[in-house]
Amino acid sequence: VFDGFPRTIPQAEALDAMLAQRGRKIDLVLELKVDDTVLLSRVEARIKAGGVLRSDDTPETLQHRLGVYYRNTAPLLDFYRGQGKLKSVDGMAAVEAVTAQIAGILDGVPA
Numbered sequence: 129v130f131d132g133f134p135r136t137i138p139q140a141e142a143l144d145a146m147l148a149q150r151g152r153k154i155d156l157v158l159e160l161k162v163d164d165t166v167l168l169s170r171v172e173a174r175i176k177a178g179g180v181l182r183s184d185d186t187p188e189t190l191q192h193r194l195g196v197y198y199r200n201t202a203p204l205l206d207f208y209r210g211q212g213k214l215k216s217v218d219g220m221a222a223v224e225a226v227t228a229q230i231a232g233i234l235d236g237v238p239a
Contacts, residue, residue: 135200136204140207159205160226161216161218162220164194171190
């Protein structure tokens with residue numbers, strides 16, 4: 129399980145090469161799809177609730193991070209889609225539904 133890596137196509141290509149040298153490969157890439165406006169509202173809700181926050185949990189920082197994501201990381205979706213490895217999950221659904229979607233996808237992945 130990789131979270132936050134790879135973030136760019138060159139990193140993905142390097143990861144594929146490194147894994148291939150070891151007789152391994154990535155079988156599946158899960159995309160949790162959530163609208164930007166929902167992400168922003170979640171950050172704002174955490175701020176208002178006074179819950180546990182990261183130091184960079186601000187609307188401005190999220191906007192910046194989304195910009196970086198769309199420039200650098202989003203192209204990975206097509207990279208992995210082209211390899212037949214990308215599966216998308218509706219990350220805006222209820223937790224139980226998201227869990228069921230992920231479980232269904234994982235059930236189809238060879239061990």
